[in-house]
Amino acid sequence: MSDNINRQILLVEKPAGKLGSEHFKMRHGTIPEPRDGEALLRVRYISLDAANRAWMHGATYRAAVEANTVMAGGGIAEVIASKAPELARGDIVFGDTGWQDYAAVPAKHLTKMPKIEPMTYLLSVYGIAGLTAYFGLLDIGKPKVGETVVVSAAAGSVGSIVGQIARIKGCRVVGIAGGKDKCDWLTSELGFDAAVDYKDGAVFKALKAAAPNGIDVYFDNVGGEVLEACLGQMNVRGRIACCGAISQYDGIPSGSGPRGVPGLIVVKRLIMQGFIVTDYMERRHEALRDLQSWVTSGALKVQEDVIAGLENTPRALIGLLAGENRGKRMISV
The missing domain is CATH 3.40.50.720 (NAD(P)-binding Rossmann-like Domain)
Structure with missing residues (x-):
């Protein structure tokens, strides 16, 4: 990942049938500047979910993903610059970062996460x-x-x-x-x-x-x-x-x-x-208390499927839809 280039994966065409790698392309853009109320994020892990495919059909609980735009997706990211008082450099957040290296996102659309190791747990068992x-x-x-x-x-x-x-x-x-x-x-x-x-x-x-x-x-x-x-x-x-x-x-x-x-x-x-x-986010602390207790005691085993490289995101989603994964599949950017 270059320090001055923002790699982005675009959905170039909405698939009529099965999703394929030809429906995506990579673009090299510039790193965005955060506006007032926004934070500039460096994306660390991108969540891959079956819902990513549903968003291509049309509006669901979120707006549809349109052709020739950055593919939408949730991610865990680090704040590298902030113009929002509630976020500071170094904070770890979850939000709709999209499939890219960097994103400028309004702070009101981000959830500040605890600093937990491994960080991947913030997308899987604690995400x-x-x-x-x-x-x-x-x-x-x-x-x-x-x-x-x-x-x-x-x-x-x-x-x-x-x-x-x-x-x-x-x-x-x-x-x-x-x-x-x-x-x-x-x-x-x-x-x-x-x-x-x-x-x-x-x-x-x-x-x-x-x-x-x-x-x-x-x-x-x-x-x-x-x-x-x-x-x-x-x-x-x-x-x-x-x-x-x-x-x-x-x-x-x-x-x-x-x-x-x-x-x-x-x-x-x-x-x-x-x-x-998202209907339950006000109660997430109650869930995290139980989940952390079960993981610590060994009663709940965590299985993750982490694939390295932003360029592999399309293939990884196609594989997820075909049932390749065990446990939570994600991309390490």
Whole structure:
């Protein structure tokens, strides 16, 4: 990274089908000057998330990413100059830095972070991934001791933490993931009671065997056919936390699943709720207290997938959408 050049990765074209490296290009620009109320940031780590792909479709909980603009993305960054009284040089912050070396961002859009080592934990277990898992499971799922909790994309950044928190809370935990290696890792390393490989097909049947007493809480990261398979096995007064729908993000959705939702929700008196982690930011300290305690005690294992080099960000996101990662994937800039 040069001291006077700002490398930026642009989304040059919105993909109609699957995301490819041809949809991005690198541009060399100048380092921005912060205006009043802004801080100049040097980006240290960029978060890679399935939501990055959803932003290309259109407005979600944030504005759509438009063609020929710097690709949006959350990051951990260091303040190198500040024109905002609440931030000083050397502070560590989280914000929408975009895929670039440097960014000038209004201080009101930044969250000052504690100085924790390794810094990567601020994006994984103590960042959006950990907070999403914590509040989605505990606030919406409300698991009770002895209940069965199922989580999809269980080897990913959020799912791997959801399953471990459910175990800490005394639940039987079943993970759904892609491939035997991931499923074996969930049960042997992270303490899941069972794992279902969706790539084998017959998810409904495999889930029935893994959760013979039905499902009390389902944490949904994928939507589609997996959501349909879980809905059919929910217990009366079950809870479904809807976090994402990665099966629908990249390319043209298949249109299959979930069917029969209204009838199942009524008959089984299910609660199905979507959420966005930013809704809970005022309570983040309560989550961090618990998460830090569990990590320190060894009850919660942290798995990260750190890829070096800003130039590798497009490939790393494409790989994440294909399910390459275990745990939280991020770029070290």
